[in-house]
Amino acid sequence: MATTLERTIEHRQQTWPAALLASQTFWVLVAVILACIFLSFATDSFATAKNLYNITRNVTFVAIIALGMTLVIITGGIDLSVGSVLCLCSMILAVVMHAGYSIEVGIAASIGTALLIGAFNGVMIAYLGFPPFVITLGMLSIARSLAMVASNNTVVFQFGPDHDKLLALGGGAWFFGIANPVLYMIALALLTGFVLRWTKFGRYVFAIGGNEHAATLTGVPVRRIKVAVYMISALAAGVAGIIQTGWLGAVTTNIGAGMELQVIAAAVIGGANLAGGVGTASGALIGAALIEVIRNSLGLLGINAFWQGTFIGGATVLAVLFDRVRNFRQSE
């Protein structure tokens, strides 16, 4: 009796290969790799250094924001304001630098704006009990409008004395010819992955998404964690905005429009569950990569760009379908 109890407790129900095969993220990664292999043979222009450089860089903006969004989604929330926050942060950076301040001041102002907006969202949701959908929907409208106010709805393309520094920050490739934004993305993804797996904060993010009431009862500081999560989401949008500004070399008041939906799609394709409690950093990256590969491949294969939405939407549904099928099998 004692030995069987011992063995049962020590027994691992799932080995890691089995866990891998059961993970949605893994299958999306397989899809991305297969698509890349197919495109390398089907077209001459896919597997070129220039195209790969473009793809990897284009992925980053959605991917960086998706990292923050994944945290929000794991807690069972949603942040619809990220596209507008990206725009506002870019615009604050641009306006401050245009006025003659250094890049450090510009970035500080931009990051400060992001944190302030995130804190506002978080406090309204965690302390005043607003539904995340409502508050961030409001912020989606407010932030973009503030960006228009800040710039008087003009295009800013001169960034004062540190103009070149900013362009190098976003447009350069300081390390083995890999675009700088890609490096930032990898660093941030590693950081997010680490936080989720190895810190108390990460554990609490999952706990809140799993059972908020239980988290409260066991002494998890639910409200503070929620505020932090929305601040991180806004911060990710701000960071993406700064990098994108450096890459584009100009800011208009319509950048990032509709981006929140792409970001949410990336997180969901990567395995995050909108009901809360599930999500990974690698999933956010892989989801963003799939979206970008689809977009890129349609262009290269000469398929009308109007089809883009259909394919990306189809991919979202298909990715979640895998998860549903697995759940059905489990519940039977």
Add this chain to the structure above:
Amino acid sequence: MAVLELANISKHFGAIQAVSDVSLSLEAGQVVGLMGDNGAGKSTLVKMIAGNFRPSHGTMRLDGAELVLHKPVEARQYGIEIVYQDLALCNNLTAAANVFLGRELRRGFGPLRILDHKRMYKRAGEIFRELKSETRPRDLVKQMSGGQRQAVAIARTMLSEAKIVLMDEPTAAISVRQVAEVLNLIRELSDRGIAVILISHRMPDVFDVADRVIVMRRGRKVADKPIALSSPEEVTGLITGAIEQV
């Protein structure tokens, strides 16, 4: 010596008198069944011991020292643990993660402290072994049976040196086999010298596992006697009011 002593405890919410003038004492290792109809005041009484409410009148003593609680977290620091009716488990986390929720073990130092998964799995495994429950620390709670879920919730109370465990309807809504499992878990706690207050509607469970039964009706304690000297019929009478007081 009594672990917990309540003296003339009352609680009113506005004009509603939820608990009036209840005194009781609890010995180490004793299992007390707390019974009563809905609204009899048993939940309110337990919530005062758990730190959810503060008594309007009366004093509580833990190991002879006066006990004043402002929130549930404080009760835990004094060695009073609660198993909630809904168990307060996160389905998306492993058994070990749930056991240690809010009290994670970490290694490293200063701001660079990281979760010590290995030690948490090991300790959780040890506790399940002590509870003689076939529960695997690495399994997700959503894949578990009702009895295993109870074991996870009870394992929480064994992390620190608990003196008193309060259980709110632990045997409601689980299968017969699982009820037996849970009653065994309660006996394990008692063998360890932990006092257990068991709120239950299920007469057989209380008579099976408890040493003593306390019955409440309309905020008052109407009976407090060894289980051997009582009977289900008497307790039923006390709950409904057919028997006034013993």
